[in-house]
Amino acid sequence: MSELLDGRRERGRRTRESILATAVDLASVEGLEGLTIGRLATELGMSKSGLFAHFGSKEELQLATIAAAREIFVAEVVAPARAAARGLPRLRALMDAKFDYIKRGVFSGGCFFDAARLEYDSRNPGPVRDAILDQFAAWSKLVTDCVKGAQREGHIDAGVDPEQLAFELDAIGTAANLRTQIHRDDEGFERARRAIDARLEALAVR
Numbered sequence: 001m002s003e004l005l006d007g008r009r010e011r012g013r014r015t016r017e018s019i020l021a022t023a024v025d026l027a028s029v030e031g032l033e034g035l036t037i038g039r040l041a042t043e044l045g046m047s048k049s050g051l052f053a054h055f056g057s058k059e060e061l062q063l064a065t066i067a068a069a070r071e072i073f074v075a076e077v078v079a080p081a082r083a084a085a086r087g088l089p090r091l092r093a094l095m096d097a098k099f100d101y102i103k104r105g106v107f108s109g110g111c112f113f114d115a116a117r118l119e120y121d122s123r124n125p126g127p128v129r130d131a132i133l134d135q136f137a138a139w140s141k142l143v144t145d146c147v148k149g150a151q152r153e154g155h156i157d158a159g160v161d162p163e164q165l166a167f168e169l170d171a172i173g174t175a176a177n178l179r180t181q182i183h184r185d186d187e188g189f190e191r192a193r194r195a196i197d198a199r200l201e202a203l204a205v206r
Helices: 002-030 037-044 048-052 058-082 088-103 112-120 127-152 162-183 187-203
Strands: none
Touching (some): 002 058, 037 048, 088 127, 088 162, 127 162
């Protein structure tokens, strides 16, 4: 009996993962508000009741989708950057990894969280918006910590405000993502890399 239950749980886990893989991609293009049980059921060719077995409400589906997108982002962007040497190499690797994950089309709509931030920036507080803000806060802290690491290693002027520089780098990356989604070319990434190189070069310790 226990083996049968374990088998069912494993099948249920795999089905849920498959559903969320489609959900994150769909939401990156159509937005989280457009991600409903009915819309996802149509996309997957499943019944609504089948999806309700995994997600009891639209909000639960949205929150699970954000969590799944976060796991993918960490695997595609954060983990590769952490393998780089400390200091400026890790900061550059973090920004390059984000550009690469967008260029490779990990999500059809570009960066899932850049899109989600734009979608929810003026919405009323709630669990979904809070989850997006939590991800943004974690990303901002990570970039800031990388800047601080570059300062500790003596690569960037210690007098630079790390939060200000992290804000600038994130803004450049977000602009590159938006341009890519609108124009469907890589020029935004090339301009972003030149802008980041120029900014870091200006702040480098000689």
